[in-house]
Amino acid sequence: MAVKGSTKGMPILGYIACCLERDLNSSNVRPAVARYLTAGGRHVMTAPGYGNEQAIGQGIRDSGIPREEIWVTTALDPHGVPADNIREWAAAQIDSSLQRLNVDYADDIYLHWGVAVTRQNRPELANVTEEMNLELYRGLLDAQxxxxxxxxxxxLHTQRELEYLINSTGVMPEIMYAWITPFMPEKQIAYAMWARSQGMALFGWGPFNWQRLDEPAELEAHRSITNELADKYNTTPLRIILRWYLDLGIAMATSMLKPSWLEEDLNCLRTPLTAEDRARLESVKWGCHKTDQIQPLPGCMDA
Known part of the structure; x- marks a missing residue:
């Protein structure tokens, strides 16, 4: 997948060591990373808050795959950010991540948690202002x-927050991480497409988070469609959603702890969905207010 300024490109299907306890456990993560890489995968994603950066690095070494062939992603997390000397603090956080991963550089580090989302969904980060967030972004630019x-x-930044970062620094991020599924509100999809129109590559996450919604009728409609398509393509509902991402050119990652999951996830690259089947997946949409049950959507918050 093309990323601005990249010669090797970002692999479109990756492994993420998040977010259930089994997926965070380092004793599970290390062998899973090695299996994923030796099977042909090349994109490994984590974050400091997941507590397994060291296991990720160990799995990379265990695989024997040359570092330059692997796309390594981690995050700059605002938890604990001080009111002053923010860029220096960010530099120390980035250095710590690289040390735990045992790599000289990260292919991508993303700034986690925009201000508007944290104020609604992460009260422990309510002290982080837009100016502090800007300094964190500048810290990433320093490291680059x-x-x-x-x-x-x-x-998890709104369009207005992204425009503030871009206008203040003159530098556009190259990748946007967003919660995207076929069932997302149109405003969230439009927000993601706006980012793409600005030149950002899209990375989607949470393909099955919609199952946490307390909306029995809509959940049944979603399950019915994905199950029917899974039967048609002789695969699982999750891989139908994965294929939807890939057909639209949206990179994403899943947890591939079991060898059978790994093989099935990588195999979903082989069979695209028809246009009619993509339309069926997109036929049942949530309202913005419903997604707040799980997490506020930046695209909806700009409305």
């Missing part, structure tokens, strides 16, 4: 200049 990061991403 120093050669410690190849590309910069953002996650």
């Amino acid at each position: 200049t120093a050669g410690k990061i190849r590309h910069i991403g953002v996650g």
